[in-house]
């Protein structure tokens with residue numbers, strides 16, 4: 001609540017963006033979906049295919065749909081337009097289906113009476129079919145709107161703004177206040193939309209013709225307002241050609257994105273930030289499609305998730321392979337690694353490490369029989385996670401490792417509830433809680449070096465860009481990254497400030 | 509149309525469904541302009557099917573139909589239907605329209621101006637015995653079955669069509685009201701000189717209202733006779749009606 005109360009205008013602006021996304025997409029979906037639904041009642045042979053397709057679209061997870069859309073010309077890209085396209089696709093099914101079902105449910109005797117009185121097909125549609133189906137159509141519209149309010153929070157993942165920005169930031173920083181600042185207005189919006197359309201739906205039975213006109217007018221108005229706004233905002237972004245920096249949707253990534261952005265700004269470039277994009281696939285697609293010019297990726301992630309290779313532990317080989325494949329396949333160059341390696345890290349309490357003199361995982365094997373361990377579910381499940389590790393080092397614990405939320409394992413270790421965890425090497429809590437990272441002396445874990453991935457054409461087109469980015473090579477050690485993460489996540493400090501101070505300290 | 513013209517002519521009309529079922533079979537008839545033909549016959553004998561064929565709601569699979577002097581194939585079905593008043597069995601009123609809007613439908617489709625439509629609607633509601641001030645603004649759901657049927661009749665008459673197709677228009681009325689409406693119908697018919705095809709189950713109604721009576725059975729028109737001669741035959745189906753009549 002505090003955050004909401006202290007940032008009323010910002011939240012209002014985000015809510016406005018959100019409303020615009022939902023309004024425009026629902027309006028277009030209505031203007032497309034109702035005629036399409038009507039068409040299907042006139043061409044029943046098509047209905048299986050169209051409804052089937054709409055059904056399939058509905059089942060595509062929204063992040064995946066965004067991922068598909070980004071590389072598309074015209075429709076795709078990063079920003080509000082793609083979000084609107086995706087929202088339209090989701091809103092279409094309930095609208096088409098309910099229009100179709102609503103008209104199909106009109107008593108055939110009533111329709112025949114209309115025909116028998118000499119109505120044309122158009123008159124039958126506007127005076128009999130639609131008015132009698134309007135109640136069901138309105139239910140579809142309500143459903144579509146409420147779905148859109150929800151899905152639009154995910155639109156922040158592709159840089160479309162809206163209330164989802166708070167949710168993404170809040171989730172990455174484990175900040176309930178921020179999550180609430182996004183979720184609460186979104187929930188209120190959904191309720192309000194549901195309520196208003198519900199009112200309209202009830203009025204429908206009494207004044208169907210009036211409601212139809214209201215509906216059409218409302219949809220057209222939302223469309224005009226939204227279209228004007230989107231065009232205006234789109235045109236603005238296209239004028240200058242800034243360098244577009246992306247990042248994935250967790251704290252470390254937003255810091256790295258901000259780091260690239262500020263470094264380039266200090267070098268005199270104009271920068272456009274698209275932080276908190278919805279994950280590896282979306283960043284990658286955006287980069288390949290030229291929607292962003294650069295983001296920081298981890299070599300291990302690119303190697304396994306994008307190139308689909310089996311993980312190897314030789315950092316040099318991974319980097320060289322990536323450099324070659326990315327340049328040939330995507331027109332993307334890897335610049336100098338930033339310095340840290342965000343790999344899985346086996347950790348124990350600092351006190352234990354000093355007392356027992358353990359420095360490496362091999363050192364820990366002898367003590368492990370008396371220890372309890374806790375791991376996140378992913379580490380436990382993955383082939384290259386716990387099972388492989390245990391086999392490589394001959395590791396064995398007093399009892400089978402506990403499954404725990406990854407974020408909670410750090411504190412469980414610090415509090416002595418468990419004695420060994422597999423965490424994130426750069427998590428800010430490592431130094432804050434005095435945890436000790438055991439060296440992977442057998443080289444079991446593949447490297448996850450952080451490297452700026454930059455479009456080759458951007459490097460070629462902007463003199464000095466390569467030098468500016470390369471100047472960040474090696475400046476972020478594991479400890480530095482931990483500290484920066486902790487400043488933002490743990491101390492709740494402002495991202496720009498933290499990054500700015502860091503660059504000041506480097507003298508760059 | 510002068511004297512001797514026919515409002516409706518059917519020549520050997522047949523209607524066979526895809527599954528081979530015959531809904532109409534070799535039906536031929538002529539309805540002279542200004543006359544009332546009553547169709548009588550058991551449930552399922554094809555009476556409604558015949559009316560729908562005349563109104564181009566159904567397209568028979570064989571034979572020829574002429575309506576108001578023109579071959580059905582030459583009619584724009586929409587124009588035809590606006591010149592044929594159709595009282596639908598079970599009334600078929602639009603549930604989302606008021607009584608006024610239901611009655612004024614065809615004039616509105618024909619583009620009459622609103623003042624003329626309103627006057628016409630009031631006139632017709634009074635004609636069928638409904639107070640326009642009391643009933644005009646109601647929805648069909650707020651009427652009794654008999655009241656709905658009267659609205660259905662008023663709707664069919666609204667645009668003053670030369671030909672009326674009436675499918676059991678008085679079916680749901682109590683005997684007293686029914687007799688009253690039959691009486692009004694007769695006056696109306698004589699005054700307006702409409703050509704009418706009137707469907708009923710009720711032999712008394714047929715004898716009271718028809719100039720001629722056609723008897724349908726199993727999709728065939730067994731016999732058409734002057735109303736007075738209806739019983740003058742050995743036809744077993746007629747004998748069945750004689751029995752109910754006695």
Ligand SMILES: Nc1ncnc2c1ncn2[C@@H]1O[C@H](COP(=O)(O)OP(=O)(O)OP(=O)(O)O)[C@@H](O)[C@H]1O
Nearest residue numbers: 525531549550551552553554555556557558597709
């Ligand atoms: N669309 C249709 N498909 C198949 N059979 C139909 C269809 N419409 C009517 N029938 C059949 O055609 C036959 C004649 O029906 P029709 O409605 O003309 O009878 P009717 O004489 O009007 O009966 P009633 O007095 O009960 O109204 C019936 O056996 C009916 O089941």
Ligand SMILES: [Mg+2]
Nearest residue numbers: 555556597675
């Ligand atoms: Mg019938």
